[in-house]
Amino acid sequence: MNQTTKSPLLLRTRGMAAEIAARLRDMIDEGELPPGARIDEKELSTAFDVSKTPLREALKVLVSEGRVTHRQYIGYRVAEIDLGDLAATFELLHGLEAMAGELVGERITHAQVAAIAAKHRRMVECHDAGKRVEYFKLNQQIHQMIVDAAGNPVLANVYSTLMAKVHRGRGAANADTLRWAESANEHDAILAALEDPAHEGLAEILREHSRNTAREVLAVLTRAKGDAPAASIGDRAREKASG
Known part of the structure; x- marks a missing residue:
């Protein structure tokens, strides 16, 4: 045999x-x-x-x-989840989000903006329907699309790798977080900045959004630890x- x-x-x-x-x-x-x-x-x-x-x-x-x-x-x-490692990874992501925001304004195409806007509309529909897991997945896809639109493949690859590291932490917090509506509003501001060629604050909007997400994720996981x-x-x- x-x-x-x-x-x-x-x-x-x-x-x-x-x-x-x-x-x-x-x-x-x-x-x-x-x-x-x-x-x-x-x-x-x-x-x-x-x-x-x-x-x-x-x-x-x-x-x-x-x-x-x-x-x-x-x-x-x-x-x-190692909260120390998660916090350190988020710190790097804040900077990468801001870097992408600086580059995107110069390099993003109309087609890319339209694709992000379409994904954003689907995300809003999931938010309104209470589909938290679907919303979370679309949210992450939008962030990667923005970073990809910066036109720097090294930045895109590093960002994707780090996002994979925080994915489980974000998912665990996403099941309980009360920041859902606030996050959706921040995404409205991100899209508005992407659609306005004259807008100069996208980098800071992305950085602050990343900080807010990290703060809530770490707070939720800290409270839940041991429960x-x-x-x-x-x-x-x-x-x-x-x-």
Whole structure:
């Protein structure tokens, strides 16, 4: 028998594991599964209607990514967020946002402004409809589009990498933050500045928006640190699977 051939059972298990990992990854990154929450394998197996084999394979993947921790005799937990590292990363992002704002005024095209405006309208619709997760995703896409429009690929790549580092922190805070309406208003000001060629304050608007976001994210995560989740992992997984 060819030793490199994978059995159908193994392939199916790995396929299920990848799907489970993707679902749990989204739930962790968007804040549905909060930092420090205990992961009950039995609850998750029931919620996803799978055996423990593909579930454990999925959890191993998330452990390797740093989203989940595992300790013998204790089990799996959603990884805590290092608030010091998060704060330091935000400090860099403030400067990158401002730099992008300075460059965008000279380099952004009408087509790019129109694309950002269209994405902004979709984001506002999600805000009005109370679709917080969808709003959050569009919000991040808009920020990356603005940085990309600065026309500096090194800046765009560094910004994308750092945003990926703060994504889970922003998602965890986004589940509870009261700054949602304020943030939406700040995005209105950002778009107005982009649409006005004579506007010279975009860099400072972006910097202040980034600072406000960081301040709220860090405050929410600090308050939540050590708090018990309102619902069990299994409850949240079942909601995700049914949705």
